[in-house]
Amino acid sequence: MDNRNTKTYILFQPKHLLTKRPVLEIRQWIKTPTGVTSGEQPLTRQQLKISFPSVSDEGFKAILAFSKPELQKVEAALHNQSAYHSNEAERNAMQKKAMARHLQSLLMSLRQQNKTVELYHQVNGASASTVQTVKCILYAYPVELAFHVIINDNQYLLDIYVVKGKERMHYNEFKRIHFLLEADSCYYQLSSKSYEAAEWVQQQDETKWTTNDPAPFEQVISKLKEWELKVDASAIAAGEELIAEPQPQVMLSELNNTFLKLEPRFVYDGYTVDGPFEEVTKQHPIAIGSADKTISIVRHKQKEEELVEFLRSLHEKFTNQTNGFFYLNFADAQKKGWFLKVYHRLLEMGIDLLGIDLMKHFRYSQYIAETVISKQEVEGSWICLSITVKFGKENIPLTYLQKSLLNGQKAVMLKDGSLGVLGEEWLKQYGLLIRHGKIRKEELLVPKWLLMSEATDAKQDEVRSTVIKTDISAAWFSKWKQWEKQTEPLYPLPTGLTVEQLRPYQQKGYEWLRLLSEIGGSGCLADDMGLGKTIQTISFLLHQIEENPFEKHLVVAPASLLYNWQEELKKFAPSVKAIVFHGAERDEEEIQQPNHQIVITSYGTLRQDIERLQLLHWNTVVVDESQHIKNPAAQVTKAVWQLIAKTRIALSGTPVMNGTGDLYSQMHFLLPGLLGTGEFFRREYAIPIEQKADEEKAAALQKLIKPFVLRRTKEQAAPDLPAKTESVLWCEMDTDQRAAYESIKENVRSNVLLEINEHGLNKGKMSVLAGLMKLRQVCNSSELVKDEDIFTYDSIKTKLLIDELKTIIPQHRALVFSQFTSMLDLLERDLQKEGIKTIRLDGQTKVSQRQELVAEFQQEESEVAVFILSLKAGNAGLNLTAADYVFLFDPWWNTAVESQAIDRTHRIGQQSHVFAYRMICKNSVEEKIMKMAAGKKKLAEDLITAEEGFVKSLTLDDIRYLLE
DSSP, X not given: OXXXXXXXXEEEOGGGTTSSSOSEEEEEEEEETTEEEEEEEOOXXXXXXXHOTTSOHHHHHHHHTTSHHHHHHHXXXXXXXXXXXXXXXXXXXXXXXXXHHHHHHHHHHHHTTTTTOOEEEEEEOSSTTOEXXXXXXXXXXXXXXXXXXEEETTEEEEEEEEEETTEEEEGGGXXXXXXXXXXXXXXEXXXXXXXXXXXXXXXXXXXXXXXXXXXXXXXXXXXXXXXXXXXXXXXXXXXXXEEOOEEEEEEEEEETTXXXXXXXXXXXXXXXXXXXXXXXXXXXOSSTTOTTOEEEEXXXXXXXXXXXXXXXXXXXXXXXXXXXXXXXXXXXXXXXXXXXXXXXXXXXXXXXXXXXXXXXXXXXOSSOEEEEXXXXXXXXXXXXXXXXXXXXXXXXXXXXXXXXXXXXXXXXXXXXXXXXXXXXXHIIIIIHHHHHOEEETTEEEEEGGGGHHHHTOTTOSXXXXXXXXXXXXXXXXXXXXXXXXXXXXXXXXXXXXXXXXXXXXXXXXXXXXXXXXXXXXXXXXXXXXXXXXXXXXXXXXXXXXXXXXXXXXXXXXXXXGHHHHHHHHHHHOTTSOEEEEXXXXXXXXXXXXXTOOEEEEEHHHHHHTHHHHTTSEEEEEEEESGGGGOOTXXXXXXXXXXXXXXXXXXXXXXXXSSSHHHHHHHHHHHSTTTTOOHHHHIIIIIHHHHHHOOHHHHHHHHHHHGXXXXXXXXXXXXXXXOOEEXXXXXXXXXXXXXXXXHHHHHHHHHHHHXXXXXXXHHHHHHHHHHHHHHHHHHHHOGGGOOSSOOOOOOOHHHHHHHHHHHHHTTTOOEEEEXXXXXXXXXXXHHHHHTTOOEEEEOTTSOHHHHHHHHHXXXXXXXXXXXXXXXXXXXXXXXXXXXXXXXXXXXXXXOHHHHHHHHTTTSSTTOXXXXXXXXXXXXXXXXXXXXXXXXXXXXXXXXXXXXXXXXXXXXXXXXHHHHHO
16 A cells, blocks of 8 residues: 555565564555665455555455464464474474465465465665665465576586576576575475475585595486486486487376376387476387396477477466376366377377376277167157167167266266267267157157257258158248248238338347247247347238138237337237237136237236136247246246147347346246256256356357347347447545445445355345445435434435536436335435436336326427336337437446336337446445446357346355445
8 A cells, every 4th residue: 555655565584484483564655754674564354455455355365364363373273283203403494394385376366366475575775784674575376497508618517507487597696595595586485395405415415526526426316207307418418419309298197196197208119208398318228138238319399399299278267287297187087078089189199108008087889889770750849759879789768878978978987987978979969869869768759840940040041951850841942941041022012011121130030929820830039129029020920810810819918018019009900909908807708809909918917717728729829028037937938838828929129137047937938848957057058057157058048049049239130220328437435425335335235244244145145236226326315314323414426417408408318227215216316406307217117108298208308317216127119219318327237127228218110329328336235246247248149139137156265245
């Protein structure tokens, strides 16, 4: 921490290692009127947080491990562990060695905090009597010593080098303090074996080595080799020189029965060398009777490095492995068939592989998988297969095969103990079918929709020939290919539609729905908000009605959109008879009247009346804003699943909000069985994608659902739409609001961490969310916080919003969104005080009034300049193109919902450039949430759209970061 008169820093004193004196201290330079004096603060967590607020929690741990109380605990434990030694010298030596290892470990942790922890050390100044304090750093990786015997004036000498990666530096360039080497204010930590060797060398009398007799050096070399350090003693070896091209080899072995080890080796004319590169390697000749001679093998640096770097490139975990070999735990070696791919790749490159016959975990069968399908029949939406898989003469039971695939294995254990490898080609043809299928005795039932992703692959010019045949005709696939190319309309629009033509992408969406319905399929229309999902669906429904006038259709939507659907049907399909089935006065007999072709109902009404509605056979069921059925356990979701229909349509701009589980629920409504059971989907896709960021699983899932989900962004579908600019409107809290925020944050932090300590992370998350809610409220307005003594009603956001609105009114109109209805109360009050005319819509606004409010705001002559809305009630289904400014008063995790709110105005019909602002308080939980949310979009973007939340996946480090 620095201010104008005081600088606080951490002093590193390596000379105090292995003593009772402090290695790390908090020091200060204090400027006074008479000069500069020094100060010191205790090394405690509280003082560290005050002095160095930017240091991470891990950094604090690494520093505090050097505090006197912590080191005293270690000393006491070591004393107890060595108390059984009666010899005092041996006991002290044991304690010193153990303490050295402990300090090496502590310094290793401290080295990893270089980015957040700044250290200073003291060096000699210009004169012998002065000392300067300057910055120092700890080099990130340990270094090794290497020894080289040289001859100078017929005398043997021992040179010592420091090996840092591929760089060699002379040992004399460094100052050694125990296991640390220092040069130019950079500290390098010796590995344990190099430290022990350095200590041993220092204790020796080097004058005995400076001689023309090689015998003493041979003894020294023998001792140094005990630490497995690099020793070049070619100067005292005699023999022949060998120059040859090396043949690369890789020795495969299993390390500690846990790791797969790959060790590069090179054969020079029959002599095998391994280990770190050296210019010349000495070996005894192969010939019998030549034991006293040596062969000097001149090694080929470039060719050896080529193999080493190639092996390093095979896995990301090999990047920083510098032991002369590479290792990987068995699970990673088997993940995605990594070892099998590497094994075949090395063989193809002509690299000799050794040791495979001695391995226990990686033995492979000589046979390849042979698959025979003796029967396939269509049973409704399922295909029944009789399928046999065998290796040699051994048949693999379907249940065992399916279990192996579900466990992520790409090989099965055979009776002889070898592994039967399921190759890449086999997995492409059968893996998906067996994982998703249902086993019925010796038969496999496969959803026929499972084959659509292969057969309708848009990258192919022709329809792919799949192993399993469906009842979908070649003529239909031909139309699908024609639709994909989209040169001319595939189907005419229904005659009763009041528009002559749709936009090209809308025509494509209408045709997509027709194509799927022709084969009994269903789909999710997942276009961006504002691109006209409603009119595409109305066009499809009208076509179905014109084809079958006496069949009924059901539209399920949020209550706020019921009358919007009714108005849109009147506008685009006036010939259709549609009723709204909703409210306490609804007549259950009315929905069965023959003249009512489309029934529009709410999710709540559907849930209450499902026993009656599930008895009706609908031609089409449309579920609007289908994210409402994202929870498979919810009663409304179970009700929707019970509906019977020929065609099912889901409409949503954000089908994935909280995670892939949202997608499962909606796809199960559309195509039951496609994604298996909920437990299967969670294990096969949700956990790997969400918790492990498995890109292969995400790609497989996307490919699987691709034919049944149509997603177009505004940039793709409506390039003529006016531009949209999204910005952050930074708000700097003034003194009183900031004091209130910091006070509440400290209370929240202590309460939350106490709750987690007492009840665990999962149970503590409710307290986390409650605490974050309170911090967000004080960012909005101190007036929202009712249960704290904060003595201020300041709101920098309200002041800034009013200033912004005054600059754009009356030329422009604005939408203002907040998640807190209590904040809407304050905004409504404060805007009215400023003479700014507003209207308001939130969850309490009656359904019948919502369209009236929208119509009032949309009128060109309206005097209302600002529409204030709750984010939940106003983020979907409303057309508010009269506004061209949007203010998100309190942004949150869900960037997708925020985008929906912005899209109330940025949609077809908008003529002006749209400006959207997220109002965020600087140096607050809001800013941290924005940074965290920005880094967690990839999963859902890969699948459908942006996601909300990772609230349920907050780690303890996340929580500490938000509350620090």
